[in-house]
Amino acid sequence: MNKVILKFSCAILLAAATFSVQAQGEHKGTIKTNFFGWFAGQYQLGYEHVLNENMTVQLSVGILDGGSSSSRLDSISQNSYAYVQDKSGLILIPEFRYYPSPSSTYMEGMYFAGFGRFRLSNWDLTDTGADGPFGDVSREENRTVLSAGIVIGYSYYLGNGFNAEVFAGPQFKTVSSSRVYDNANVGDQEFNSKFLNFSLAGIENDGVGLRFGVNIGFGL
Numbered sequence: 001m002n003k004v005i006l007k008f009s010c011a012i013l014l015a016a017a018t019f020s021v022q023a024q025g026e027h028k029g030t031i032k033t034n035f036f037g038w039f040a041g042q043y044q045l046g047y048e049h050v051l052n053e054n055m056t057v058q059l060s061v062g063i064l065d066g067g068s069s070s071s072r073l074d075s076i077s078q079n080s081y082a083y084v085q086d087k088s089g090l091i092l093i094p095e096f097r098y099y100p101s102p103s104s105t106y107m108e109g110m111y112f113a114g115f116g117r118f119r120l121s122n123w124d125l126t127d128t129g130a131d132g133p134f135g136d137v138s139r140e141e142n143r144t145v146l147s148a149g150i151v152i153g154y155s156y157y158l159g160n161g162f163n164a165e166v167f168a169g170p171q172f173k174t175v176s177s178s179r180v181y182d183n184a185n186v187g188d189q190e191f192n193s194k195f196l197n198f199s200l201a202g203i204e205n206d207g208v209g210l211r212f213g214v215n216i217g218f219g220l
Contacts, residue, residue, distance in 0.1 A: 029050065029219070030047070031046070031217060031220065032217030041067075046059060047059055048217070050107065056099070056107060058096075058113075060092070061091070067087050069082070070199070071129060072198075081198075083128060084126045087123055090120045109155060115171075119143075119147075120143075122142050135186055136186070148171065151169030152168065170208055171210070175204060
């Protein structure tokens with residue numbers, strides 16, 4: 001799955017880069033990345049393109065990679081419960097920005113933005129403590145997150161073509177998922193009974209969330 005995601009992401013970024021080269025004669029643009037995402041296993045590259053002195057559009061593309069693990073020992077039964085979970089996936093974020101008081105360099109100052117977000121993730125969980133009454137509950141889960149929201153941010157020109165920005169705001173998410181267990185004799189009930197006290201790190205659920213980040217970019 002990672003190879004397919006990587007090829008798809010590269011194709012989108014190549015198209016964005018081609019568009020930016022064609023548009024350089026008339027407009028400005030910035031290639032950027034969100035460093036906060038790196039710590040969460042979300043590696044993004046974005047391109048912001050100037051429409052006029054107040055408005056820009058942006059597309060961010062990223063891949064998901066990483067994982068988590070946890071374990072505990074039941075003090076009464078002495079059964080060990082543990083898992084290792086690997087993550088992969090794709091994320092796309094189109095965005096429209098409005099700068100109320102743009103500077104002469106454009107893409108600098110306070111801005112308001114509306115965005116959409118598509119996140120496709122695969123979680124491959126291996127039950128590494130498969131003893132006890134519940135058996136092996138290893139499973140693979142695919143989750144699709146669709147969200148939209150608004151952010152307020154501030155972009156600052158650092159000089160020599162570089163700029164930095166910080167942003168934050170609410171997003172409203174809807175999530176759909178599908179699961180396949182390695183052992184056909186178990187399901188969600190057995191899984192929840194075994195891992196009730198565990199937090200499956202990084203998995204998004206329906207509802208309201210917070211989107212925030214810090215981008216570092218280079219102008220074209």
